[in-house]
Amino acid sequence: MSGSRERAAGPGSGYPVFFASLAVLLASWEAADRAGWISPVLFSSPSRIVSSGVDLLGSGMINDDLATTLAGFSAAFFMATFFGVIAGIAIGYSETLYRIFHPYIVAVNAVPKIVLMPLVILWFGLGLPSKVFLGGVMAGFPIVVGTHAGVRGLDREYIQLARAFRASRGRILRSVILPSIAPYVLSGMRVGINYAMVGVLIVEFFASGKGVGYRMVLYTQNFQIDRFFVLLVVVVAFTLGCTELVQRLERRLGSWRPAAL
Amino acid sequence: MSAPASVDRDVVLKLDRLRKEFVEGRDGRGDRRLEVLDDLSFEVRQGEFLSVIGPSGCGKTTLLQILGGLDEPSAGSVRGSRESMAFVFQRPLLLPWRNVLGNALFSMECQGRCAADARGEAEEMLRKVGLGQFLDYLPHQLSEGMKQRVNLARALLVKPRILLMDEPFASLDVDTRASMHHELLKLWREQELTVVFVSHNLEEVVFLSDRVVFLSDKPSRIRQVVEIDLPRPRGVGADAKVALVRLSDSFVEFMQSR
C-alpha cells in the first residue's frame, strides 16, 4: 500500500507517464492553435510561448521585475518561516499560549487574505513591505500549523530523558526538539511556498509599478498574451522547483518516520 | 565508635522521611490530593544491587524520579550526589532519527561531550552489550531486547556510579529478559555500579538483588526490607534453585497478605 505510493512519488518511475501526457496535451494545444480554433488575442500556443519567452527573457528587459518579485518572495517566505516556527513552538509548548492564540489563528486563517489588500496598502504602501506582510501572513499559517503539529507529536518523555542526562535547554532544542519537528516544519514550508508567491503577486497585481505580477497585468491589458503565459510558466516553474527542493529535504530528514511519504 | 562512620561512608543515597503528593488541578488550587509516597526512609549502600518492589501504581516511578532529581519531594530529603546517576527508563526511548551509535552517544552529548571523542567509547560499550554488529541500525529495525540494550549502554556511557532502573525489562520475553539479567549483573560487577532497580516481578528481583524494599499500595510505605544473601551466581545449582523458590514463595505470601 505504502509501497505503491512510494513508487508513484519516487524519482523516475512516475515521470514517463507524466511526460507522455504532457506531450500529448501540448501537441493538441499547438494543433488546435494552428487550426485556428484558438483566438491569438485571448490565448496563446506552446510555440508562441517559447519564442516569446526566448525574446523576453533573452533580452533581459524584465530582469528587474524578476529580481523584484524574487526579493519579495524571499523576504516574505523568510519572515513566514522565522516567525511561523517560533509561534508554532511557543503554542506547542505552552498550554496557556495555545489557549490564548489558537482561536485567533483559526479565525484569521479563515479570512481570505486577499480581502485585506486595501488595508495592507494603506498600512504598508506600494512596495516591498506590503508584499512581505501579505505573503508572509499567508505563508505563515501553514508553517505555524505544521510546527505546532510537530511539537505536539513529540513525545515529552524524550525531553525527560535528556533532562535526566542533565542536558541544557539549548542542547534539548538542538538534539531533540529541532530534529523531531524538522519534517513537520518542512511540510508546512512546502505548502507555504505557494502562499508566499500568491501573496506577493497579488500585491504586484494591484499596487506596484514593478515585478512579475505588475507585468502580468500590463501584458494582459496590452493583449500581449504570449508574454503573460511566459511569466506564468516562469512562476510555476519557480514554485515547483522550490517545492521539490523542500520535499527532498523533508524526505531526507523525515526518513525515520514510519509514516513518511 | 568507628562502626557508624564506616557505615556512613558506604551510603551513597539516603532518603529521609520522604513524602510525595500530587495535587490534581492547575495552579495548585485543586482540591484532590493524591498521596503517593508516605514517609519513606532508607539508605542505598555503595555497590549494592537494591530493588524496590510494589504493586503497580504505588509510586515506584515517582520515587525513582525523585531520587534522580527529575521531581521534587513534597517533604523530606534525599542526600547523595546526582552527578553520578544515570537513568534507564521503562521504555527504551530511542530517538527514532538516530541509529544505534547515535542513540548511545546521546547521553554523553547531553553532558556536553563532543561526539567525535566519545565515539570510540560508545562503540566499545555497544560491543559489550552485544550490539557491535548493529551500530548503524535505526530503532525501528531493532527488537525490544536490542532497544533495551541500547538504553542500557546509553546510560552506562555517562559512567554513573548509581544506575536508576525503572522496570527496564518488563516488556521483554522470558529468554531475552534472562540474558539481559546476566549482562546487567556482569556490568554491575565490572563497572562497580550501585543499582536501584524498580520492578514488580518477584523472580527477577530475587535473582538480581542484594536487598529488596517492599512498598505497600499508595500512599506507599515501606512494608519490609529483605536481605537476599544467596550466593552468586544464582539460579544455577540445585541449592540456589530451592532457595529461590522458597524466597519467591515467602514473597508471594507476603504480597498476598498486604
Ligand SMILES: Nc1ncnc2c1ncn2[C@@H]1O[C@H](COP(=O)(O)OP(=O)(O)O)[C@@H](O)[C@H]1O
Ligand atoms: N505528574 C503526576 N501528576 C499526578 N499524578 C501522578 C503524576 N505522576 C504519577 N502520578 C500518580 O501517582 C501514582 C504513582 O505513579 P507511579 O509512580 O507511576 O507508579 P508506579 O511506577 O509504581 O506504577 C499513580 O496513581 C499516578 O497516577
Ligand SMILES: [Mg+2]
Ligand atoms: Mg512505573
